Amino acid sequence: MTELPRLTAAQAAARLGVKPESLYAYVSRGLLSRERDASGSSFDPLEVEAFALRRRRVAPRAVEPSGGGMPLMVLDTALAHIEDDELFFRERSAARLARESTFEEVVRWLWAVTEFRGPDDADLARARRTVATLGDAATPLDRLLAALTAFASTDPLRDDSSADAMTRAGARLLRGLPAALADAAGPGESIAATLWRALAGRPREGGARLVDAALVLVVDHDLAVSTLAARVAASARGSAYAIVTAALGAFDTPLHGHASRGAARMLRAVQAGEPPASAIASAVRDGGRGIPGFGQALYAGGDMRAVVLRELLATAPGGDEVVGVVDAVTAEVARHADARPNLDLALAALALWGDMDDDAGAVVFAIGRLAGWIAHAVDEYAQTPMRLRPRGRYVGPPAAG
Template identity: 85%
Template structure:
């Protein structure tokens, strides 16, 4: 039997979303192989993952309008769009912005805000003190959520539902949240530099610059579920704090904000000397959600955000060793499945390069995406209130006669 970590029959069936009977039907048809010993059948995680990816390649069914209204989950947006596998924020290339601009500059342009005014010292001290009371068991996203509440509690205008309040509170949070996680930098320090001081345990000359690029690249990406939550809260005319809290609640999930964590664990295993094949197989077996850091259905030729971050890492001091880990894992995945690295693998590589905690990628993602949530909220405030209130269609059991 192979020395690689393997899936039990139950794990393989769960990964494919089928019953055990269907799994063994695939085996009998020669679509999957298995090994058997005294403990039962086991399956190669990489073979199962490749099979799962092949099964997934179907043309999605068009969504039919219900009751003459707009098709479900289709919204007009003037913020981010994809064209020829390139991401654009309005008319500007996200890749070029990431390479040439700071995150602060991009946010000011996107929000049409001349300055990003952070919280005053009293509000910042309250947020830092509140975060400091949390134990080590909480996640970094828990700390951000608590800090949002702390900033709201010290804002006398926190319930202001106006469009003008969105940029004011957005700047207060965007500047204040990274500062609430560290007291190592003075007020007025750029956002990426503050966040680097809060997360990185290894000094890097280009650290803040690469973090700037990462924040720009995660700012917006079509209508992700957290962005939709922000727009729903904005449709109900929630305050800016309520909008960000709603978005963070959806973001704090393994299939969204935490997706880079398993990729960090996988790359760190390879960094410690485990073979790429073994690290990937273990990640697939333990995560149960596919290969961490691979696959992005919105791109035909691969996630351009991962490409940009990889290029910047490769050019940075000490980045070549981290990029080599990415490339080794990518080459091994390519031997088994047609899927390419996504943003989460690149964030994981950035986390390793800065010697950050395994959840640091989620914090970078959340801070960068917060700028997008506010931009979407500003857009939603220009629409009719409560327009994002769908109607349910009952499909339960019929009433008894």
């Protein structure tokens, strides 16, 4: 039988109706195979056709009128969407932005601003003194909240409800919060570089670049509970500081912002010599919520954010050791469950590579997502005030008499 002519990359992308970068994302995640020669990449037409037939989009479930169904509501959003297992910020690929742009460039584009100023030296010093009053038991997110309160208290325009004030305060926090955790911020230093110095346990070449990519990848991701909290506060016309505080309240939880902590402990145990199966079993037993760092319902073929961070870690100095640990855990999980690595495992791997605390992934996540909270707040300010005030339906016992 004559072999079918192979498809070029352009032809395969056209058949699937996706951009070329989405096509190559499928390849990197093992969802499609390709062959390469002097003329470029080619694809098996039957494999592409089979993939096209089984490809699906994860759509929101119907709104439940009562009971424990989810979601509580479905809101229109023009910020992030997932299409064919690829995350986009508006029309731009998050994977490509993470590889090619800095966090500051992405935020300026997302917020449509040119100026990006942090707090002055006096306000930063006051925030650092506030953080320093916390005891050793304080978590990194405790320190972020303390610094946030300090910055709010020194901003004379904190109650300004304009969109310009929202992004001005957001820039102040994005630059100020990492600096409040670090000893000092060098002149012209990037947000990622300051955060890397605040979190890393040892110097590593390329550390700031990896943190920068992670910050970009976590900017937004559908309507997570922290993002919904931010929008509810914005619907009530809270200030930027109130909105970020509300969002952090929902973020500072084991099922959301802290989810990478258990994954970091699991990876650290394997790195120290514990068999992957034993480390996974301990993590499941201690956490009680499944395998930490695995599973993401919004993707059919795996969390692309984890794929991008893994690829970047693999090319970093010394990254092969950490990636080896991640791959060993991933292979063991695959033998027992249909679950793929998610963002939390990637953030845990970054923390392991940088010799950071187990909670470091939550800090990177919070700083990056702050940019998304502010973008959502600006969008919500353009909507009718208090539109996100739902009505309750009483389902308790009937009134006596």
